[in-house]
Amino acid sequence: MKYTCKYSKRIVALLVLLSSVPTVMGQSAEYVKRVVCELSDEGMYGRSCAHKGDSLAAEYIAGQLREMGVKPLAEGYMQKYLTDLYSVDGECSLSINGRQLKPYDEFRIVPIRTWTGSLWSNSSWQQKSDGIVYMAVKQLSMQVPIKPSADDLLQWYVQVLDSSELFQPRKIEGVMHVNLHRDYVTQNVCGYIEGESDSTVVFTAHYDHLGMMGDKVCFHGAHDNASGVASVLGIAKHYSTMGKKPHYTTVFMLFSGEEAGLQGSKYAVEHPLVDLKKTKLVVNLDLLCGGAEGIMIVNGKGEETQPFVKRMQAFNEKEQLLPEIKLRDNAANSDHWWFSQHCPAIFIYTLGGRYGDYHSPYDTCDKCGIEDSYEKVVRVILNFEF
Ligand SMILES: [Zn+2]
Incomplete structure (x- = not known):
């Protein structure tokens, strides 16, 4: 085993992205599934520092936001920071x-x-x-x-x-x-859609994953967490094609550095691009491929988050969308954690359904069942509003 600070660069053909405008929900599910597949493709090298897969994924996400007309919160949507990987x-x-x-x-x-x-x-x-x-x-x-x-x-x-x-x-x-990459430049991808109110609702997901194990084994990370990123982009598409301003200014933050210890979201909270005092709610999405048995809401029992969670539950009961909405105490298990120290923040993951093995090379797009549950999950989530 040897330690060096170099890695080979390879020219990667950028994915040519097809555009689609969702007019009905079915097309949204199609869109999010396509995003899951594109982000978990081998050409993203497991979205970590190997072949700068994180930057390839970030560019892809920024491209999607740009196409939707979502405004950047930083130059080129990129909130850059340094890390060691x-x-x-x-x-x-x-x-x-x-x-x-x-x-x-x-x-x-x-x-x-x-x-x-x-x-x-x-x-x-x-x-x-x-x-x-x-x-x-x-x-x-x-x-x-x-x-x-x-x-x-x-x-x-x-x-x-x-x-x-x-x-x-x-x-x-x-x-x-x-290989050690010291002071490696990575980035969070951040944009917003202006609302009627300058209070914000922030949708977040981490886009990084575990990279590669040598040049043959790729950690695709479809469930963890191309699925959460695709869902946030699906929500951005929903708001950007609604034909009117959303009530709250709606912010989208896609983080890197989650797998190596929630680093991107920590940086985002320590260097906030939006006023967290004006943030009504942060909804973090991580592990969204499943959903046949419903969803879990981490930090769903908190006093601050209760009004939002109760509204989602009541809506779900009325519409009979998900079999169950379970609640858990807060935990430092995803990117909502740093936000939850400053404003109401929840983390939603799906229960049951189809997805590949967690943290393995077999977490691939073909095993991801996001198309079965996305519409129901998102309809429930978007009913946080008063
Ligand atoms: Zn993970």
């Missing part, structure tokens, strides 16, 4: 006793912070080879972003899925390149 680039291979293992399915690179004592004691063997510690486990840890911290610099581990044929490793051959 790691990527796993180029060849990523491992063979044990002459057998090539499948990246992700049979081995994963894990940063030290996810390493726990119990996993260590459960590993059937550990071996150091060329400075990399390999260890065999019965179950691989969940893929998490490789996020820099002082500890992470100490050691990387490669988890190998234990199988009897590998029980006694005689020969380990691995090629992996973990």
Whole structure:
């Protein structure tokens, strides 16, 4: 394993985007599904620093907002900030006793912070080879972003899925390149539609994901969270084609840096582009591919958020749209968190339905069922208003 600060650049053909104007809801569902597929395409490289996938996704999102006539909240819609990220680039291979293992399915690179004592004691063997510690486990840890911290610099581990044929490793051959991108420039994408009132309602979603594991494994992130971004863009399309101003000034913020610790939304709250004192409600959408069993509203039990949530529930009851609207206490589990310290902010994710495996390369567009539930979910969400 070697550490460098370079990564190869590749010229990426930009997606040619088809435009559509939704006149009926069916076309909106079609539009959001198309956005999910385009954002989770391999050409976005898992929307992290690998091949600057985050910037490709940001440009795509800004292009959509521009086409709808949504006004920018920063130059070119981009609120830029610096962060540190790691990527796993180029060849990523491992063979044990002459057998090539499948990246992700049979081995994963894990940063030290996810390493726990119990996993260590459960590993059937550990071996150091060329400075990399390999260890065999019965179950691989969940893929998490490789996020820099002082500890992470100490050691990387490669988890190998234990199988009897590998029980006694005689020969380990691995090629992996973990690259540090220090002061990496990334961006939140922010726009707004002027309303009758200068009070704001803010719709948010994170567009970043886990990048790549070498040049062959892409973390597509359809459910997490191309689906939330597509839904925010669907809502922007709804307001921009309504033919009249919305009641509140309606703001759209699409964040990067969520996977590596809610960094984009933290920056957005610390460097606000809108007056948070005039913000009536923040609606954060993350994991929207499902919905057959309804939705969960995180921070839906708070005193400040109750009036909005009750209105959504009453509307849902009347219209019989979703089987259930569940409520949870607040938690720092998505981008609503920093906002919730300043103004009413909720986080909505879908329950049940169709979506690919969380934080795996199998979270792909074809497994995403957003077209089944989008219209119902959005009709409920948009009934926050007085
Ligand atoms: Zn995630």
